[in-house]
Amino acid sequence: PRPIVIVGAGQAGAMAARSLREAGHRGPVQLIGDEAHPPYERPELSKTLFQSVPQTDAMTPDEAKRLNIDLSLGQRVVGVDADRCRVTLADGSNRDYARLILATGGRARNPMALSGPRVHRLRTRDDARAIALAAPRRLLILGGGWIAMEAAAAARAAGLEVTVLVRGPALAHRLLPPAVSDHLAALHRSHGVDLRLGVSAEFAVDDNAVRAKIGDSEITADMLLIAVGIAPNDDLGRHAGIACDGGICTDAAGTTSNPLIHAIGDVASQPGPAGLARIESWQNANDQACACVRAMLGQPLSARAPLRFWSDQFGKRIQIAGRPTAKARLCNGPGDGDRPFWDFGDFAIGIDRPQEIHRFGSAPRPKTARRQPPKPTGPGRFLVAGSAVTEGA
Numbered sequence: 001p002r003p004i005v006i007v008g009a010g011q012a013g014a015m016a017a018r019s020l021r022e023a024g025h026r027g028p029v030q031l032i033g034d035e036a037h038p039p040y041e042r043p044e045l046s047k048t049l050f051q052s053v054p055q056t057d058a059m060t061p062d063e064a065k066r067l068n069i070d071l072s073l074g075q076r077v078v079g080v081d082a083d084r085c086r087v088t089l090a091d092g093s094n095r096d097y098a099r100l101i102l103a104t105g106g107r108a109r110n111p112m113a114l115s116g117p118r119v120h121r122l123r124t125r126d127d128a129r130a131i132a133l134a135a136p137r138r139l140l141i142l143g144g145g146w147i148a149m150e151a152a153a154a155a156r157a158a159g160l161e162v163t164v165l166v167r168g169p170a171l172a173h174r175l176l177p178p179a180v181s182d183h184l185a186a187l188h189r190s191h192g193v194d195l196r197l198g199v200s201a202e203f204a205v206d207d208n209a210v211r212a213k214i215g216d217s218e219i220t221a222d223m224l225l226i227a228v229g230i231a232p233n234d235d236l237g238r239h240a241g242i243a244c245d246g247g248i249c250t251d252a253a254g255t256t257s258n259p260l261i262h263a264i265g266d267v268a269s270q271p272g273p274a275g276l277a278r279i280e281s282w283q284n285a286n287d288q289a290c291a292c293v294r295a296m297l298g299q300p301l302s303a304r305a306p307l308r309f310w311s312d313q314f315g316k317r318i319q320i321a322g323r324p325t326a327k328a329r330l331c332n333g334p335g336d337g338d339r340p341f342w343d344f345g346d347f348a349i350g351i352d353r354p355q356e357i358h359r360f361g362s363a364p365r366p367k368t369a370r371r372q373p374p375k376p377t378g379p380g381r382f383l384v385a386g387s388a389v390t391e392g393a
């Protein structure tokens with residue numbers, strides 16, 4: 001039989017391959033990735049930047065072998081012939097498929113097209129290694145999102161001088177209410193990050209240094225890290241003639257406008273409360289891979305858990321459950337009276353007390369202590385506050 005071909009051996013691709021076996025699929029599965037590494041965890045790249053710590057694979061070659069998954073690394077898929085159900089690799093070879101899963105993720109944006117040995121981005125394990133190997137003393141980071149913030153925190157922990165330039169008025173200002181952004185800005189500044197908000201810089205990069213000109217002042221650094229978001233790798237979807245709009249358009253289970261082609265993870269633009277949107281998160285990549293496989297095999301879909309997201313900065317863990325928006329309110333946690341959290345309506349976010357999420361419904365006081373964030377079973381309100389992870393009745 002023709003195989004199920006998964007393009008992109010990253011978080012979503014590895015989870016899809018594993019889920020196929022877990023769901024009882026016995027037919028051939030091919031997982032094709034263009035990186036030299038087996039699938040690996042990206043979240044730790046920014047959190048452990050400049051540290052020499054063992055990195056985690058999302059699927060080891062041994063696991064792939066045990067699950068009888070044909071894992072091809074260092075192979076780029078360059079074309080999809082949707083009529084013949086066939087993909088073409090960069091070496092000119094073809095692979096036929098019964099079903100195709102596109103799990104190609106995204107690439108770090110470089111809107112000013114800056115280049116040179118002192119200019120870096122952070123998406124891959126190789127990117128992280130190159131940044132660490134270059135061993136800068138003064139690091140300039142462009143961007144105010146999660147990866148920029150985590151890289152800044154990791155760089156300060158490694159003793160670097162860090163300047164962060166943010167074009168927007170606040171850190172992650174489209175995702176977070178001002179109170180949370182302000183809190184994060186204060187956290188970074190208290191750890192010695194030179195954080196400049198609302199600035200627009202011109203860059204001059206040569207072999208010796210990076211210079212950022214902001215108005216009349218100039219900052220010189222050894223390295224520029226551009227961390228201004230990603231663009232989806234949706235070119236194969238376009239090539240296949242399936243609907244794409246800021247990513248490959250899918251239904252809730254990852255099926256595209258071609259019923260034999262699916263898209264999951266960061267590249268997939270899936271239905272959400274405000275229309276189709278891509279969700280760049282580890283949990284989404286995993287959950288969507290599982291949902292896609294179940295739908296493909298005709299198995300019932302379980303309810304999707306609300307989104308959860310975490311970030312580690314300066315020893316703090318920030319946890320978000322749900323979809324962040326800037327419209328959250330500052331409240332006090334029930335049962336923990338004076339401890340603040342940001343109420344987003346459906347969920348909340350906490351910063352100061354890591355690992356502490358309260359879920360509450362009608363019950364006034366949480367009862368059961370847990371070490372892990374609660375596994376949500378349906379729509380609920382999430383709060384972050386308090387001194388122990390608890391779940392309300």
Ligand code: FAD
Pocket residue numbers: 007008009010011012013032033034035041042043044045046075076077078103104105106122123124147233236264265266267279280281282283285308309310311312
């Ligand atoms: P990826 O993991 O990017 O995998 C896609 C793979 O497809 C890549 O290996 C790519 O090279 C390959 N590929 C692309 N095109 C082709 C082709 N044509 N042929 C063959 N292979 C191809 N999320 C969180 O929830 N919490 C975090 O704390 C967090 N931290 C992060 C920190 C960093 C530095 C980064 C980069 C991401 C972080 N994320 C985090 C996001 C999370 O890692 C991603 O959402 C997740 O990796 C998406 O999985 P994916 O499989 O869609 O894409």
